[in-house]
Every structure is written in C-alpha cells, then in structure tokens.
Amino acid sequence: MPYERELKEAFAAAELAGRYVKAEYESFVPIPNAPATFSTHVDRESQEIILKYLRAAFPEDGLVAEERTPTLDQGPKGTDRVWIVDPIDGSRGFAMKNGEFSVMIGFAVGGQAVLGVVLEPVLDRVTYATAGGGCWVVSGAGEPTRCRVTERPTMDGLVVVVSHLKPGKPSRIVTGLNPARVVETFSAGIKLAMVARGDVDVYVNNYPNFHDWDVCAGHVLVEEAGGRVTETSGAPIVYGHGEKAQRLGMIATNGRVHDEVSKRMMAK
Numbered sequence: 001m002p003y004e005r006e007l008k009e010a011f012a013a014a015e016l017a018g019r020y021v022k023a024e025y026e027s028f029v030p031i032p033n034a035p036a037t038f039s040t041h042v043d044r045e046s047q048e049i050i051l052k053y054l055r056a057a058f059p060e061d062g063l064v065a066e067e068r069t070p071t072l073d074q075g076p077k078g079t080d081r082v083w084i085v086d087p088i089d090g091s092r093g094f095a096m097k098n099g100e101f102s103v104m105i106g107f108a109v110g111g112q113a114v115l116g117v118v119l120e121p122v123l124d125r126v127t128y129a130t131a132g133g134g135c136w137v138v139s140g141a142g143e144p145t146r147c148r149v150t151e152r153p154t155m156d157g158l159v160v161v162v163s164h165l166k167p168g169k170p171s172r173i174v175t176g177l178n179p180a181r182v183v184e185t186f187s188a189g190i191k192l193a194m195v196a197r198g199d200v201d202v203y204v205n206n207y208p209n210f211h212d213w214d215v216c217a218g219h220v221l222v223e224e225a226g227g228r229v230t231e232t233s234g235a236p237i238v239y240g241h242g243e244k245a246q247r248l249g250m251i252a253t254n255g256r257v258h259d260e261v262s263k264r265m266m267a268k
Contacts, residue, residue: 003107003115003130006058010105013053014119014126017046017087017103022121025094034095042094044069046087050105051075054083064240066213080110082240086213090187099123102189106216108239116217118189127193129224135196149227149254150198158257159183161191161200173204176264192218195252196225202261205250206232212239215250228255234262 001007024042031038044067051063051071062082063075075083086104093100099122107115114131127147129135135147152158160179163186165171174182183200185191191203192215205215216239219229231237232249251261 001130002132006107006115007117007128007130007133009054009057010107010115010117011126011128013050013057014103014105014117016053017049018119018121020049021046021088021094021103025097025121028094028097030097031095034092038091038095039067040091040095043067043088043091046103047072047085050085050087050103051083054085054105058083062240064212066211082108084108084113084212084216084239086189086217089189089214090185093186098186100186100190102187102193104189104213104217106213106218106220106239108212108216111238111240113216113219113223113237113239116220118193118217118221120190120193127196127221129196129220131220131224133224135221135224137193137197147197147221147225149195149222149225150201151256152201152254153256155257155260156180158202159200160202160204161185161194162204172206173265176267177202177204177261188214189218192222192229192252195227195254196221198225198254201254201257203252204232204261204265205252206265207249210250218252222252226255228253228258230258230262232262232265234259 047067062079065085084106090101103119105117117128119126125139127137136144158179159181161183164184194200229252
C-alpha cells in the first residue's frame with residue numbers, strides 16, 4: 001500500500017490522541033453556547049500528543065497544526081513533506097458534548113494531500129485513506145470496509161451536509177443547491193468522511209477563511225472513495241504553503257454532480 005509506514009504511524013498518533021480526548025470529553029462540563037473559536041487545554045494537549053509522535057517518527061517532515069504548541073515550531077521548514085493536523089476538529093461539538101468532533105491527521109507531499117485519518121472518538125470510528133490505496137472505515141474492533149461515494153448522477157434528490165443552521169437565517173449553500181435533504185453536523189472532518197462513505201452527496205465549505213488542517217485529511221478520503229474535491233471554482237487545492245490559509249472555498253462531491261455544484265455556488 002502506498003505510504004504504508006506513514007499510515008501506520010498516523011493511526012498510532014490518532015489513537016493516542018483519541019484516547020486522551022475521549023477521557024477528557026467524558027468528564028467535561030458541557031458549554032451549550034460555545035463560540036466557533038472555542039478552544040481548550042484538550043485541543044492543545046491532543047495536538048502535542050500527535051506532533052511529538054510524528055516528530056519522533058519523521059524528524060525531517062514539516063508540521064502544520066491549528067494550535068500554538070511547543071512542538072509545532074520544531075519541524076523543518078521548506079520541506080515538501082508536511083503533516084497537517086487538527087487536534088479537535090469541531091470544538092463546538094466537543095464543548096456541547098454532542099459527539100460531533102474528530103481528530104484529523106493529514107499528510108501532503110508537494111502540496112498534494114496524499115494521506116488522511118479522521119477519527120471520531122465518541123463513535124470509536126476511523127475513516128482513512130492513502131493516495132492510490134483507497135478509502136476505508138473501521139468501527140471499534142471491526143474489519144476495514146471499503147468506502148465509496150454515492151452514485152447519484154444529477155442534482156435530483158441531492159443530500160447535502162452543512163454546519164448547524166441558525167434558525168431563520170438562510171444558508172447560501174441550501175438556497176443555491178436546493179437539496180432534497182440537509183444533514184447538519186459540526187466538524188469538516190466528519191462532513192468529508194460522510195461524503196467518502198456515501199452518507200451524503202455533497203459538502204460545501206464557503207467560509208471566507210479556513211485552513212489546511214480543516215480539510216486536508218478529509219480531502220484524501222473523498223478522492224480515494226471516487227469523489228472529487230476542489231476549490232469552489234473547480235481549481236485544485238494546494239496544501240502546506242504560504243500562510244496555510246484557504247480563502248477560495250471548497251467543494252467535495254461524489255464527482256458526478258461536481259461541475260453543477262461548482263456552477264451554482266460560483267453564481268451565489
């Protein structure tokens with residue numbers, strides 16, 4: 001399997017962090033109205049667990065991650081091999097204790113996402129992929145199952161996953177795509193994994209500012225499951241360069257409806 005060693009080590013790092021996060025989650029006092037920028041010591045410690053592990057396993061690789069922690073600055077700069085980590089993606093789901101958060105570890109080579117691990121600690125489920133190795137999901141102690149995107153050929157009956165909608169506030173995504181069904185959840189990692197597993201047809205990220213760590217790991221899942229991931233315009237997404245910011249939106253689909261989704265979102 002391509003990137004076999006990298007995947008093994010990413011799995012180990014995610015499992016270590018996942019055990020820590022789940023233990024902290026079980027004793028955490030819920031915060032019902034946590035802001036989108038919410039962060040705790042759990043985010044930072046989870047990140048340190050992951051980065052320390054990856055730094056020891058791959059000392060020549062670069063590190064990109066959400067939180068400012070000591071190990072983050074120890075990775076070499078200017079390398080083509082970069083680990084991209086979100087220690088708790090969907091921190092509001094963690095804070096609210098609804099289970100909607102994930103641990104995300106992505107790996108990019110030459111700006112291209114080639115490996116992704118998305119662990120959902122509460123469900124004990126991990127969806128993972130490597131470039132050329134397919135996308136797989138494992139729940140608990142079960143066996144890996146191959147993931148495939150949906151086969152929906154047109155926009156008829158479209159199922160879209162979005163962040164939780166504010167009552168009475170129209171969503172550009174929903175009004176633009178007019179889906180038959182809308183699924184709401186926190187965590188971009190969970191949303192991208194849902195596209196990869198065929199639970200939904202489309203995920204659109206239209207935030208004006210998001211980052212590599214929000215989507216890199218999930219990007220690989222979708223593409224290896226037979227889908228397509230691009231900027232809103234249809235242009236490729238590049239990782240691990242510049243300020244690690246993504247400002248041109250992202251569309252993840254089953255591939256068959258991708259061009260139409262792009263067209264509609266560009267028109268909004």
